Amino acid sequence: MEQPRGTKQKKSCQKNVFIILGFLFILAIITIITVAIIQNKPLEKNVKYGIVLDAGSSHTNLYIYEWPAEKENDTGVVKQVDMCKVDGPGISSYYKEPEKAGLSLKKCMDEAKGVVPENRQRETPLYLGATAGMRLLSMVNPGLSDQVLSSVENNLELYPFDYQGARIITGQEEGAYGWITINYLLGKFVQDESWLSFFPGLKGSETFGALDLGGASTQITFVPENDIESPDNSLHFRLYGRSYNVYTHSFLCYGKDQALQQLFASNIKPTDTILQDPCFNVGYTRNVNVTGLYKNHCTAAYRKSLNVTNVQVIGTGNHDQCLQNVLEIFNRSQCTYSRCSFNGVFQPHLQGDFGAFSAFFFVMDFLKLADIKNPKSLEDAKETVRKFCSRPWQEVKVEFPKTKEKYLSEYCFSGTYILSLLEVGYGFNSTSWDSIRFVGKISGSDAGWTLGYMLNLTNMIPAELPPSRPLSHEGYVALMVVSSLVLVAVLLIIWLSCCKEKCLEKGII
Numbered sequence: 001m002e003q004p005r006g007t008k009q010k011k012s013c014q015k016n017v018f019i020i021l022g023f024l025f026i027l028a029i030i031t032i033i034t035v036a037i038i039q040n041k042p043l044e045k046n047v048k049y050g051i052v053l054d055a056g057s058s059h060t061n062l063y064i065y066e067w068p069a070e071k072e073n074d075t076g077v078v079k080q081v082d083m084c085k086v087d088g089p090g091i092s093s094y095y096k097e098p099e100k101a102g103l104s105l106k107k108c109m110d111e112a113k114g115v116v117p118e119n120r121q122r123e124t125p126l127y128l129g130a131t132a133g134m135r136l137l138s139m140v141n142p143g144l145s146d147q148v149l150s151s152v153e154n155n156l157e158l159y160p161f162d163y164q165g166a167r168i169i170t171g172q173e174e175g176a177y178g179w180i181t182i183n184y185l186l187g188k189f190v191q192d193e194s195w196l197s198f199f200p201g202l203k204g205s206e207t208f209g210a211l212d213l214g215g216a217s218t219q220i221t222f223v224p225e226n227d228i229e230s231p232d233n234s235l236h237f238r239l240y241g242r243s244y245n246v247y248t249h250s251f252l253c254y255g256k257d258q259a260l261q262q263l264f265a266s267n268i269k270p271t272d273t274i275l276q277d278p279c280f281n282v283g284y285t286r287n288v289n290v291t292g293l294y295k296n297h298c299t300a301a302y303r304k305s306l307n308v309t310n311v312q313v314i315g316t317g318n319h320d321q322c323l324q325n326v327l328e329i330f331n332r333s334q335c336t337y338s339r340c341s342f343n344g345v346f347q348p349h350l351q352g353d354f355g356a357f358s359a360f361f362f363v364m365d366f367l368k369l370a371d372i373k374n375p376k377s378l379e380d381a382k383e384t385v386r387k388f389c390s391r392p393w394q395e396v397k398v399e400f401p402k403t404k405e406k407y408l409s410e411y412c413f414s415g416t417y418i419l420s421l422l423e424v425g426y427g428f429n430s431t432s433w434d435s436i437r438f439v440g441k442i443s444g445s446d447a448g449w450t451l452g453y454m455l456n457l458t459n460m461i462p463a464e465l466p467p468s469r470p471l472s473h474e475g476y477v478a479l480m481v482v483s484s485l486v487l488v489a490v491l492l493i494i495w496l497s498c499c500k501e502k503c504l505e506k507g508i509i
Ligand SMILES: O=c1[nH]cnc2c1ncn2[C@@H]1O[C@H](COP(=O)(O)OP(=O)(O)O)[C@@H](O)[C@H]1O
Pocket: 055, 056, 057, 058, 059, 090, 131, 132, 133, 213, 214, 215, 216, 217, 218, 255, 256, 257, 358, 359, 362, 363, 407
């Protein structure tokens, strides 16, 4: 039977209403999803860079770091992307021709221009920190150390980076920034330990102490259990919502090169042109120009008038004798505190684990004593150094033809010095020895003071924990979408059930 014309019109009208409603419904969902995604899309990946030059006593290294801009205040996000070794000696060695100090940095600075994208260079901070070599030069001749720094400054300013200055950092800073670096890289600042307060007996994950051995100074830094008796050795940090009382000391003249200078200065006889030295392998000889030996601040205590200008050092490879000589440079006789390391310097009881880096690592790595998977006892380490010292120089040279002669010839001394510094100087024993990890890199970044220095100067370590977002971006979008769908579905159901009766009444359905 044919339907009346009015009924047909109503049905087509009803169909159109549903099509429009369906269309609007889909449009609403698409709009909600799109708005949620666009509105909350994380900012485009914005990488920031920072450059630090470590002007050490023996050489200069340039480090380039990068990090995602939007995660600046998170911990563990800064990564070392490049390291460039400057050719030649440390900047303090250019005191006779200071203009060459700045020029020496050119190769690495040019390399940095190639690593940091051009559009980021203007905003990339560039720092230079000089350590113990320049500290010594500034003590002996401040005018010359200023000239060296100006030469460096003039050259660094030529580059398109955001130059932030070149300065001599203090031994305290060197220790502190080394400690910050390794604990940042080890992720020691991240733990949210609020739950630990419910268990007063339990301690949170402790920070690592830092042991840094350079050529002219050495630093020890750690969080002790007891009070720090001397204010000079005490630092207070508030990092990511936690407070740290840190002990630090930098021993100027106790880096391994200056320690060796001290030995030479103390053992050379005024009229002898030969020095039989037990800290070098048998068969090794070296000529040492001794005219300037006693001008150095580190050797002043051994000053004597010499009748010779050159001394030939002849290795005798006697570890026991070498150890005896080395121990003489640690003065353990006077201490005005409850306890001391050496030279009357206060040191609290050693506490926790330690990361030992820079020359500690280079030397122990060479002697195969730095393998974390195969840790060696203090006794094993002593035996290894003793054996190395007793080997003839010719044999050593043949076995390690690629190793720089300067380093190779000094591994007997350096190994003996490191063990003495750690055991007799700082007081590590057979038990606490196991708490020392000799580390070169941590998560791809070199262990050293430079990263901590940059983190501090760029204000990248907040004192308080940044308020954490309850949801990740993805979680937030998913929640938004699901809630919107539920909302639309509920509205639709309500509308349909309300509308059904009216529509029935009006004969729309
Ligand atoms: O491959 C290596 N083997 C042994 N020693 C090394 C090696 N590379 C660097 N060194 C030593 O590490 C030390 C680095 O000291 P640096 O130049 O940082 O002095 P500083 O920190 O006292 O100013 C120097 O004694 C240098 O000879």
